[in-house]
Amino acid sequence: xxxxxxxxxxxxxxxxxxxxxxxxxxxxxxxxxxxxxxxxxxxxxxxxxxxxxxxxxxxxxxxxxxxxxxxxxxxxxxxxxxxxxxxxxxxxxxxxxxxxxxxxxxxxxxxxxxxxxxxxxxxxxxxxxxxxxxxxxxxxxxxxxxxxxxxxxxxxxxxxxxxxxxxxxxxxxxxxxxxxxxxxxxxxxxxxxxxxxxxxxxxxxxxxxxxxxxxxxxxxxxxxxxxxxxxxxxxxxxxxxxxxxxxxxxxxxxxxxxxxxxxxxxxxxxxxxxxxxxxxxxxxxxxxxxxxxxxxxxxxxxxxxxxxxxxx
Amino acid sequence: xxxxxxxxxxxxxxxxxxxxxxxxxxxxxxxxxxxxxxxxxxxxxxxxxxxxxxxxxxxxxxxxxxxxxxxxxxxxxxxxxxxxxxxxxxxxxxxxxxxxxxxxxxxxxxxxxxxxxxxxxxxxxxxxxxxxxxxxxxxxxxxxxxxxxxxxxxxxxxxxxxxxxxxxxxxxxxxxxxxxxxxxxxxxxxxxxxxxxxxxxxxxxxxxxxxxxxxxxxxxxxxxxxxxxxxxxxxxxxxxxxxxxxxxxxxxxxxxxxxxxxxxxxxxxxxxxxxxxxxxxxxxxxxxxxxxxxxxxxxxxxxxxxxxxxxxxxxxxxxxxxxxxxxxxxxxxxxxxxxxxxxxxxxxxxxxxxxxxxxxxxxxxxxxxxxxxxxxxxxxxxxxxxxxxxxxxxxxxxxxxxxxxxxxxxxxxxxxxxxxxxxxxxxxxxxxxxxxxxxxxxxxxxxxxxxxxxxxxxxxxxxxxxxxxxxx
Numbered sequence: 001x002x003x004x005x006x007x008x009x010x011x012x013x014x015x016x017x018x019x020x021x022x023x024x025x026x027x028x029x030x031x032x033x034x035x036x037x038x039x040x041x042x043x044x045x046x047x048x049x050x051x052x053x054x055x056x057x058x059x060x061x062x063x064x065x066x067x068x069x070x071x072x073x074x075x076x077x078x079x080x081x082x083x084x085x086x087x088x089x090x091x092x093x094x095x096x097x098x099x100x101x102x103x104x105x106x107x108x109x110x111x112x113x114x115x116x117x118x119x120x121x122x123x124x125x126x127x128x129x130x131x132x133x134x135x136x137x138x139x140x141x142x143x144x145x146x147x148x149x150x151x152x153x154x155x156x157x158x159x160x161x162x163x164x165x166x167x168x169x170x171x172x173x174x175x176x177x178x179x180x181x182x183x184x185x186x187x188x189x190x191x192x193x194x195x196x197x198x199x200x201x202x203x204x205x206x207x208x209x210x211x212x213x214x215x216x217x218x219x220x221x222x223x224x225x226x227x228x229x230x231x232x233x234x235x236x237x238x239x240x241x242x243x244x245x246x247x248x249x250x251x252x253x254x255x256x257x258x259x260x261x262x263x264x265x266x267x268x269x270x271x272x273x274x275x276x277x278x279x280x281x282x283x284x285x286x287x288x289x290x291x292x293x294x295x296x297x298x299x300x301x302x303x304x305x306x307x308x309x310x311x312x
Numbered sequence: 313x314x315x316x317x318x319x320x321x322x323x324x325x326x327x328x329x330x331x332x333x334x335x336x337x338x339x340x341x342x343x344x345x346x347x348x349x350x351x352x353x354x355x356x357x358x359x360x361x362x363x364x365x366x367x368x369x370x371x372x373x374x375x376x377x378x379x380x381x382x383x384x385x386x387x388x389x390x391x392x393x394x395x396x397x398x399x400x401x402x403x404x405x406x407x408x409x410x411x412x413x414x415x416x417x418x419x420x421x422x423x424x425x426x427x428x429x430x431x432x433x434x435x436x437x438x439x440x441x442x443x444x445x446x447x448x449x450x451x452x453x454x455x456x457x458x459x460x461x462x463x464x465x466x467x468x469x470x471x472x473x474x475x476x477x478x479x480x481x482x483x484x485x486x487x488x489x490x491x492x493x494x495x496x497x498x499x500x501x502x503x504x505x506x507x508x509x510x511x512x513x514x515x516x517x518x519x520x521x522x523x524x525x526x527x528x529x530x531x532x533x534x535x536x537x538x539x540x541x542x543x544x545x546x547x548x549x550x551x552x553x554x555x556x557x558x559x560x561x562x563x564x565x566x567x568x569x570x571x572x573x574x575x576x577x578x579x580x581x582x583x584x585x586x587x588x589x590x591x592x593x594x595x596x597x598x599x600x601x602x603x604x605x606x607x608x609x610x611x612x613x614x615x616x617x618x619x620x621x622x623x624x625x626x627x628x629x630x631x632x633x634x635x636x637x638x639x640x641x642x643x644x645x646x647x648x649x650x651x652x653x654x655x656x657x658x659x660x661x662x663x664x665x666x667x668x669x670x671x672x673x674x675x676x677x678x679x680x681x682x683x684x685x686x687x688x689x690x691x692x693x694x695x696x697x698x699x700x701x702x703x704x705x706x707x708x709x710x711x712x713x714x715x716x717x718x719x720x721x722x723x724x725x726x727x728x729x730x731x732x733x734x735x736x737x738x739x740x741x742x743x744x745x746x747x748x749x750x751x752x753x754x755x756x757x758x759x760x761x762x763x764x765x766x767x768x769x770x771x772x773x774x775x776x777x778x779x780x781x782x783x784x
Contacts, residue, residue, distance in 0.1 A: 058780045059457040059740050060430060081772075149605045171598075171758040257600070259751045262760035263769060275776040278423065278744075284779070 044293075051286030056279045064283070072287035081272060082291060088177075088260075089268040092252070093245030095181030100189045101237070107189075108196035109222055114205075125197075129190035139187065140254035143179055144170075170256070173265035180252045180266060184245075192237055199233030200226060235307045239300050246296050249274070370471060375441060375667030378413045381432060381448035383425040387658060388415055390500070393692065394685045395678055411671060426454060433463040436665050445663040446672055450497065452487045452735075453743035455659055459488050459496045460740055465662040466494040470673040476681055480698045483733040488659050497661040498680040500689060502698040504729030505558070505622035507649035508630075510548075510609075510638055511718055513617050514645065517546045523720060527647035536650045537586060543617045544595035552599045552606055553587040553757060555620040557750055562653035567739040574745070574774050574783045576767070584753055584763065591757045598757045610637050622655045623696035623726055632716045639716040646722040652732035696726050703727040741778055748773040 051072055055065035076082055107128065111121055118124075131139070146153050147169040154166045169175045203226065211221050227234075249270040252260065258274075260267025269292055276285040382388065388406075391398050397408045406413035418428040432445050439445075450458050458464050467477075477485065477495070481502045488497030507530055511521035518529050518539070530536045540550040560583035566575055590596040599606035609616025610631050619625065626646065632639035660679065662672045678685055686697040690706060697703065706712040707723035714720060739745075752770035755761040761769065771783035 056779045057430075058778060060433065060461050060463060062434075063780065079772075145604065148603070149599070150608055151604070168758065171754075171760060173760075261751070261755060262758065263755050263765065275773070278777050279779055281776075281779050 047286045047289050049286075050282045051290050053283045053286075055283045056281035058279065068283070072283045073291075075284060076287055076291060082269075082288070084264070085267050085269050085272045086295065088264075088266060089246060089248055092177050092180045092184070092248060092266065092268070093242070095177060096184035096188075097238075097241055097245065099181075100185040100192055100241075101234075103185070103189045104192035104196050104237075107193045108200055109226065111193070111197055112200040113218075125190075125194065128193055131187045132191050134187070136183075136187065136250040137254045139183055140251045143183055144255050147175075147179060171262050173262055176252075176256060176262065176266045180248075180255060183251050183255075184248070188241070188244075192241070195237055196230065196233060199230045203229045231307060235304060238303050238307065242299055242303060243296055246292065246299070370669040370673065373411070373668045373670045375444070375446065376411060377442040378408065378411050378446045378668050378671060379416060379442075379444065380413060381416045381418075381425075381429050381445055382658075383418060383420040383449065383451075385417065387449055387660070388417070390679065390689060390693065391675070394688055395675065408671065411668060420451075426457075429458075433458070433663065436463065436663060441667050444665050444667060446666040446668050447675065448661050448663055450488075450659050450661055452654070452657055452659070452738075453746065454740070455487050455497065456490070456738055456740040456742070458661060460490045463664055464488075464490075464496040465664045465666070466490075466496055467498065467662070467676070468495070470662055470669060470676070472498075472673060472677060476677060479681065479683070479700050481700065481730045481733070483654060483730065483735045484657070484659075484698050486735040487738060488661065497659040498676050499657050499659045499698050500680045500686060501624075501657040501695050502703070502726075502730045503622040503624065503654045503657040503696060504726050504733055505620060505625070505649075505653055505655040506725055506729055507618055507647050508621055508626050509618035509645050509647065510612075510616065511643050511645045512612065512638075513543070513546070513548055513615075517542050517548070517617075521645055521718075523645050523647045523725070526645060527649075530647070530650055533582070533586060533650050537590065540590050540595040541593065544593055548615045548617045549594070549609075550590065550596050550617045551609070551619055552597045552601070553583075553591060553753075554599070554601050554606075554750055556587065556596075557583060557746070558655055559620055559649060559651050559653045561746055562733065562735065563651045564737050567737050568745040569739050569741045569778075569781055572781055574771060574781055576749075580749065584756070587753070588757055588763075598754055600754075610639065612638055612643070620649065620653075620655075623694065623722065624656060626714070626716060626722075627694040630716060642715050642718040644717050645720060646717055646725055648725050648729050652729045652734075654730070654733045654735070696723075696730075700727070703730070741774075741781065744777045745774060748777065 050065075052067060052069060053065035054063065054068045054071070056063055110116060110118060111125065145151055148154070149166045149168055149170075153169075154163070157163050157167065158165070167175075169179065207225055207229075208221060211225055216224070247270055248268045252266050252268055253271055253274070256266055258271070260271055269288075273285055273288050273292075276288065380387070392400050392406070395408075398406055398413070399408075400406045401412075404415045404417065406415070416428070416432070418425045420426070429445075429448055432439075433448075436445055448458070477498065480498065481504075483504075484499050484502055485495055488499075489495050507526075509521075509526055514521040514526050518526060520526065528535075529539045536550075543550050560579050564577035564579050566577055568574065568577075587596060591598060597605070608614035609619065619630075621629065626639070626644060630639035630644065631637045634640060638644055660676055662669075662676065666672050680686075680698060683699055683702055686699045687702045687705070689695050690697045690702060691711065703723055704727065707721060707727060710721070712721040712723040714722065749770050752766050752773060755769065756763050756766035774781055775783050
């Protein structure tokens with residue numbers, strides 16, 4: 001009996017002397033939580049809340065907020081614009097993302113390959129990252145001027161004899177989408193390269209050495225070792241790029257002066273959302289945002305499922 | 313050492329992008345903060361005003377701060393130069409006697425000016441005396457949005473009578489008359505506009521550059537279209553379809569929005585059909601106004617026959633001070649054109665709830681009716697002023713001759729145009745409708761859509777912009 005009691009007493013005494021660190025964990029979480037709640041959670045909830053109301057301004061007259069239930073959701077579904085703009089957004093994203101990821105993989109593989117012994121690596125890494133530093137709107141403005149009917153590209157093409165008269169880049173769906181995709185690709189391939197390089201450098205070098213000893217070619221090493229082991233980073237890059245792509249706004253907005261012309265073929269979802277903000281139409285804009293939230297969630301899940309399924 | 317420098321650079325660039333991302337929202341918040349604080353630094357006044365009981369007898373001014381809302385420096389420089397009591401303090405502050413003048417200037421890009429003014433006016437009632445809007449400026453395209461509300465004060469409540477304003481052009485008053493017939497603003501400008509043509513090209517194509525004979529060649533739309541065909545044969549373009557738009561849209565027979573429904577007027581439809589034909593015949597361009605391609609016609613190499621525009625356009629937008637432009641060589645001529653119209657101008661409105669009613673009244677009267685001031689504005693600032701007498705004087709002597717028009721005195725034509733402008737069919741939706749219509753129709757002109765598809769696109773855009781309007 002006594003030894004048990006003694007042991008219990010000793011245990012209790014010991015417990016009180018233990019320094020508890022987990023409260024610090026919570027304290028360190030506070031700044032993040034506060035920022036998250038104020039800038040993310042509250043806006044998220046109020047967006048959903050707003051989407052159930054008719055609430056806009058006509059001139060200086062405020063109309064609403066009146067509760068209308070799911071009316072806003074119905075309006076957006078029935079006018080048929082949402083799938084169209086989703087399609088535009090996805091086309092422009094894919095057009096930009098495919099060259100971007102290929103370019104980044106190639107550059108990443110070269111930069112991390114010790115046998116190539118590339119010189120001035122840091123310099124090149126800085127240079128390819130540079131386009132990301134330019135404000136998207138300034139970049140779009142630059143392209144707008146370059147590809148204007150009387151812009152330098154057109155005069156060069158005419159002088160080279162490619163065209164007889166100025167080609168209207170801004171009035172063809174293909175060229176406008178192509179320009180948007182090119183700009184997005186140019187702006188983001190540096191960022192992707194750096195992310196992929198980090199992933200490639202995290203791969204155990206002994207794997208590469210073993211493969212070389214076994215006589216694998218550079219191509220085999222890339223496809224059989226680098227790519228499979230890079231998958232987690234690739235998934236991350238794809239999902240972040242997809243979310244960024246769905247939120248594409250500034251480049252097409254500035255390039256087409258907010259119209260998404262020709263015939264709104266380059267209008268993205270966020271540009272459409274922006275249209276509702278002229279009249280401060282928080283109801284419709286809210287409903288549209290909720291739809292986009294759902295679409296983004298579904299697409300991200302799909303990407304995650306697809307790229308991770310073979311692993312198991 | 314070198315390597316470390318490069319990697320330092322790399323780190324610096326990457327951190328810079330992080331901040332670049334937050335940049336836009338940061339500047340936005342400081343903007344609003346600064347506009348809020350501009351007027352708070354003054355001392356507080358406790359008096360409130362009620363102007364309702366006094367129609368002509370105004371209450372004594374109690375405000376110590378006169379808040380003026382505008383979108384550029386134009387009115388500020390007019391007030392500085394021509395309002396005797398005004399002294400400038402700094403870029404956004406001035407003084408009239410004991411009253412501090414505070415300029416709240418927001419550019420109109422992306423509707424920023426109107427958004428800012430909307431918030432200020434909606435908060436007018438609860439704002440402290442020093443923060444209340446006293447004067448605000450509007451453009452014709454959206455004047456009714458403000459004028460047709462109680463936020464703008466009828467001029468007769470300020471004690472300004474019809475007799476005071478008799479010398480002004482009627483169209484300048486139509487724009488700021490609300491649906492009950494109350495006049496709620498005044499302008500010092502009369503921006504009647506016409507056709508500005510390239511004399512060289514006119515001589516080559518029409519065999520004359522005399523304003524009357526060129527006018528005969530563009531006297532109505534069918535003659536204009538005939539001339540355009542000749543212009544195209546000579547390798548020139550008449551102008552942009554967006555140049556002619558205002559000429560058509562000023563001469564409509566009904567409002568854009570009737571009983572909550574968008575109505576496309578016959579004359580607007582005529583613009584679509586005429587323009588499509590001219591674009592297909594290579595006689596007009598589809599360039600957006602103010603763009604680089606559009607601006608090329610200011611030089612002879614641009615091969616443009618003309619522009620449509622008012623006095624401020626040929627005085628300030630044709631780059632007369634640049635070597636090699638047509639204006640620099642005095643190569644433009646001016647005639648009234650197919651239909652009379654106006655373009656631009658700034659109207660001064662008094663905000664309901666102002667605590668400086670007497671001062672506001674005096675500013676409006678001095679700046680828009682005092683003939684000596686108006687003549688001074690016309691001669692010093694090359695504005696086409698809103699006074700029949702002054703324009704007549706300018707038309708009758710050589711002081712109105714302009715070098716950039718090859719010595720032509722345009723005031724006779726400007727005055728004639730201003731008399732003829734008829735703006736009884738304005739609506740508060742005009743700005744949005746006009747902008748969206750031109751944007752949508754560009755698709756049709758460029759062959760990317762049929763006329764019906766383009767019209768559907770316009771209707772869609774209008775319903776987005778004005779949820780209270782229907783389009784079917």
